[in-house]
Amino acid sequence: MTTKMMGERVPRVEDDRLVTGKGRYSDDLVPGALETAVLRSPHAHARIVSIDVEAVLDVHGVHAVYTYEDLPGPMADPLPLLIPHPALTHGRTQYALAKDEVNYVGEAIAFVVADNRYIAEDALEHIEVEYDFLPPVVGIPAARAAQELVHEDVPGNRAATMHQSFGDADAAIRDATHTLSLDFTIERSASMPLEGRGTVARWDEDLKRLSVWTSTQTSTGVRAAVASKLGLDLGQVDVITPDVGGGFGVKIMHPWPEELLVPLAARSLKRPVKFTEDRREHFISAAHERGQEQHVDVGFDDDGRITGLSVHFWHDNGAYTPYGLIVPIITSTQLLGPYKPPNYSVTFESLYTNTVIVTPYRGAGRPQGVYAMERTMDAIAAHLGKDRVQVREANFIQPEDFPYAQGDLLFQDGRPLIYDSGNYPELMDKAKALIDWSDFEAYREEARAAGRKVGIGIACYVEGTGVGPYEGGHVHIETSGKVKVSTGLTSQGQGHETAFAQIVADELGVPFADIEVVTGDTRRSPYSVGTFASRAAVMSGSAIALAARNARQKALRIAAQALEADVDDLEISEGIVRVKGVPQSEIALGTLAVLSNPLRYAFDEASRAATQFIVGDPLQPPVGEDDEPGLEGKDYYSPMRCTFASGIHAVIVETDPETAEITILRYAVVHDCGTLINPKIVEGQIHGGVAQGVGGALYEKMAYDEHGQLQNASFMDFLMPYVTEVPDGIEVDHLETPSPLNPLGLKGAGEAGVIPTSAVFASAIEDAEGFPITAMPISPSELHALRLTHEHDRARDQDTIERSNS
């Protein structure tokens, strides 16, 4: 019997090449390619009066320079608005190279191709651009006030105003026993993968074919965009995703201007061309996320049960909206988490600012929604003097409620927001046990006696994962018995080669070592969507399982003929098909692959056994009707709607009484991603997510000044966590409630670690300090300032009381 692979901590097959330096990232490919640099706007808002590139001619080693004027055909149109939405009444996208106007520092203006990057950067210095300055709009308050406009034809700087509701939240709040009105803000951060963006392209003039290797989360998306913009047939363009050095959302935006400019130049110059982004460019021209201001009105009863919830928030979408309204739509719907308020109303305004675009970053709008909801839960508990866990439990959707529809809200996929499965009370029991919630007050007293300030926080989330529309899988059993698997979505560190091979090993009954998985290659899988929204395992995992089942079915059919047995009597293990209970009656999958393909020519030993003169029934066609040669299985998985993973994070922090430094003492995660394929990989995803969450909660912010200049566009100044900033030993526990929506019961796990982190840290810091925390991230100096404010307020209140008493 083949060892079961699903659920096992299988070591990753990716690792051998990556630890020996044999990984192949985009910049490692096509040695000798010409290199490029982009002239980027130094101004946040300006009209371009003129661009003079004449002096670039004097720079030795330059091959070409492109401005907007040089862009042919569809390249001269605005970049695509990838995800249109009826509420996006004023969608705007930039041009591959700026036409007439720039709207953020970092917007691409000119593109230079040279012998190498050094020379290309030299050449940028020789380009003269004359600007007419326009007033920049920076930050949500300025965008909302709309005294200045980002786009002169977009009134109020509002790209979209969107409203959804169920029940009558306003009436419920009006009639509630208790009400609270709360304001929260959360700052911008960014995906910041260690490998920035990168693209290399080669045009084959003889074959009229374009090959593009790009560091993307969607090879098919880039392929479609490149073909469309360069006026090529889809069949002339191959996009291959090599090893990708992290994505976290920023590489799902497509096409980046450079992903079009590189192929354009490669075709025009008939030389391979490469773009490799540097870190400063990544800060100012790749996307950010997270910036929101939120207002919450909530009504609730004496138990803390919410009767009405009304939310209005303002979302900073940056200068353009290529990715539509996905981020604020997710915030507005995922905000509800594991709770079931009977009345809910949400309105958001998506606002333009003269800053770099905002597109999904790991968690994609959920961290903000969870932050608003969980801060509200804490506020309710504080108002009633109740335990924060009790208030949450009073609002939980119960296990018997599934499938549970959150009113008639529409989710990011345009489908009704219906949770498929979960068990939130059990998750909470596990979380409380893991963090020792019930013992914390005793610990707090102990700490207090020692002059230490500690606090505990808890935060819940529900995450729609495995968003459609579809993914495919292809499983090919070779005559050697080896199994080649392909799926179209990409991998940027999630270990897909391993996890998908585990699925195939079980479904097909073949040794894990005989399986090879290829992802993100349009030559192998031309139909695919991409890797984002915690969808890879659910979507491609399911598709590959279905494809493997098809291959298995065909193998069994051929084996039944060869062994003269009934299909139902056959089993497959270790790559051998056997008649159950008849030890001698067996045939290898590789042999079945030989038998499946009647050949004309015997070019080797295996094929000699498969010529049409040896296999098959001479009275039938060599390939039967409704059959095809080869031992393959292919299938697509397309779900009705998302599946909903869930989880709870808890943290214990200590805040220094003098310096206000925030130290993480313990961090616990309980989560439910349905069936676990590889717990080791899932836990790795959680660890990484928590570290990114720690960054977002305590350190990372995009420090734009009032002119729209990013003041911290380097790793020196934008503080991402090193090992010194993350808790040592994140405690993880799993709950598995399999999803009924897919064949393996899978739910996504990729973003779980990062979603509730700002909420959970705010909860814990508030608990330690005794005053509300309403703005994240929070630095020691900000916490110190808050302490002074609250001391001042307390002193003033005390003073007022004393005066009124005297």
Place this chain on the structure above:
Amino acid sequence: MTMSEPTSEETVPVRLHVNGVTHDIVVPPRRLLSDALRHDIGLTGTHVGCEHGVCGACTILVDGAPSRACLMFAVGAQDVELTTVEGLTHEDGSLSPVQQAFKDCHGLQCGFCTPGFLTTIAAGIRDNPDPDREDARDMIAGNLCRCTGYQNIVASVLRAAEIQREEEAS
């Protein structure tokens, strides 16, 4: 606008000793060591994450000491022994202790920062063959990873030291 007849800038000959092999290359004086290793010699295992010495992805060993290849010029790296991630692998092609440990402990995800961690830790466990958990955290405190959350990298340091001790004992 397209130009023709590109000519390159002034260059100098540079002799680099990398992983026990001597490479003679001709590069402009401003060529970064990281670029020379990657693009002139073809050892692309050394990665560039920030080009200002903060992330540590380009860390190599210069005469055995972890150094940022993006903060050195190629011309400044003559007459020293350079070790890149490719040079960590045993001569028979098998994985060195730190490489094996990363695989055992899931110490990497996307793998981009990994070469810098591997070289750093290789030097770290050479100097301190029996690190405790705190030593392990100190050892990697100068390298950024955006994927793993470091938990499994700390575990990899301890495991690497263990494998190294086993190898030396046998």
